[in-house]
Amino acid sequence: MLSDRITLTVPSRSEFAKTVRMTAAELASRLGMSYDEVDDVRIAAEEAFVYACDCADPSSEIVFAFTLGDGTLCIDVGPMETCCTSAGAPAEGYAEFILRSVCDEFSIEREVGRCTLHLCRRAERRAGEAGA
Amino acid sequence: MPKMAKRQERRLVWDKARTRELFCHLREYDDEQSRDELIAMYLNLVKYLASRFRNRGEPIDDLVQVGTIGLIKAIDRFDTTRDVEFTTYATPTIIGELKRYFRDKGWAVKVPRRLQELSFRVNQAVDYLTQQLQRSPTIPEIADHLGVTSEEVLEAFETSEAYNFVSLESDRGNEGGDSFSILEYIGKDDQLMGVIDDRTTLAVAVRYLTPQEQRVLYLRFFQGLTQTEIAGQLGISQMQVSRLLRKTLRSLREHIIMEEA
Numbered sequence: 568m569l570s571d572r573i574t575l576t577v578p579s580r581s582e583f584a585k586t587v588r589m590t591a592a593e594l595a596s597r598l599g600m601s602y603d604e605v606d607d608v609r610i611a612a613e614e615a616f617v618y619a620c621d622c623a624d625p626s627s628e629i630v631f632a633f634t635l636g637d638g639t640l641c642i643d644v645g646p647m648e649t650c651c652t653s654a655g656a657p658a659e660g661y662a663e664f665i666l667r668s669v670c671d672e673f674s675i676e677r678e679v680g681r682c683t684l685h686l687c688r689r690a691e692r693r694a695g696e697a698g699a
Numbered sequence: 700m701p702k703m704a705k706r707q708e709r710r711l712v713w714d715k716a717r718t719r720e721l722f723c724h725l726r727e728y729d730d731e732q733s734r735d736e737l738i739a740m741y742l743n744l745v746k747y748l749a750s751r752f753r754n755r756g757e758p759i760d761d762l763v764q765v766g767t768i769g770l771i772k773a774i775d776r777f778d779t780t781r782d783v784e785f786t787t788y789a790t791p792t793i794i795g796e797l798k799r800y801f802r803d804k805g806w807a808v809k810v811p812r813r814l815q816e817l818s819f820r821v822n823q824a825v826d827y828l829t830q831q832l833q834r835s836p837t838i839p840e841i842a843d844h845l846g847v848t849s850e851e852v853l854e855a856f857e858t859s860e861a862y863n864f865v866s867l868e869s870d871r872g873n874e875g876g877d878s879f880s881i882l883e884y885i886g887k888d889d890q891l892m893g894v895i896d897d898r899t900t901l902a903v904a905v906r907y908l909t910p911q912e913q914r915v916l917y918l919r920f921f922q923g924l925t926q927t928e929i930a931g932q933l934g935i936s937q938m939q940v941s942r943l944l945r946k947t948l949r950s951l952r953e954h955i956i957m958e959e960a
Binding site: 585588589592593596599600601602603604605606609610614617664665668 | 825829834835836837838839841849850853854856857919920923925926927937941944945948952
């Protein structure tokens, strides 16, 4: 199955958290995720957004790239250039704690001077569905 | 109309005989003096009931005013021919007025009535469908059940964040222990602290959470329970778990940032 890719670019200001949550929730619902799973995706999207806002310059933008696979929603956030260059910062530890808990996959991909958050959430197969 | 004799001695609070006397006079002659004395006599009941809502962020004077409206309604509607004590009749009326006040003020953000109502219906539908299906429903299932679109359900989902009728506020400082918070029903333990002892920053931030918040955090993020499962364990709705989790995460995040600073 081909993956669909949706890109959302938002200013790095807190009032756009809802835009990110709503987009993530709609895409999760499109994949047939349950209410529980959609809420996890909303938590993940919000945490990733807050983390990115902490990293980014207030006048900059944050890019969310959503990839829809077979029952899986992946979100790449960034690249961000102004932080997450060193592992182990408390905020990073917190973001990892939450994101690892609500996502099936979570990683921070670091390059020199920049990083990207990568997270994926899979819809649980329900009885009666193909592949269940 | 014969004048009611004023009491010279110190007034007894909730004096049953005096209450009956005043009500008889009020019903027979519709006089303001008896009504005022009843209001004054039962103001302590209003203050007591208002104090039970004191940890919800509203000034106690405002709550007493709201409760007094409930008291006046109770005085005007009380049927003296029924064999019921006035306090028995007045208490739910006063509490009802206070709850209505919180319900009306509960929408921290101005939300259209249509969305408020839809949010209530979505909440109910999630609980109903979770029971029927024995799993968390999908958004289209909720939409089908309610006869609305998935987009409307998601909008209501987002809207529910603005709604705080069922108080999830912590009971810090509430020594009376008689609030109506749903958190009373959530068990108290410190399993979370045991688990995260080695995560220093997180452990410090977690100490700022109430035991109840720690409990939900533990169940969701360390035990890996779903919201549906937590709701079942704690006897609250899935949407309440969602709001509680979100509040807890925000609180945790704020403290992490404070620690970092």
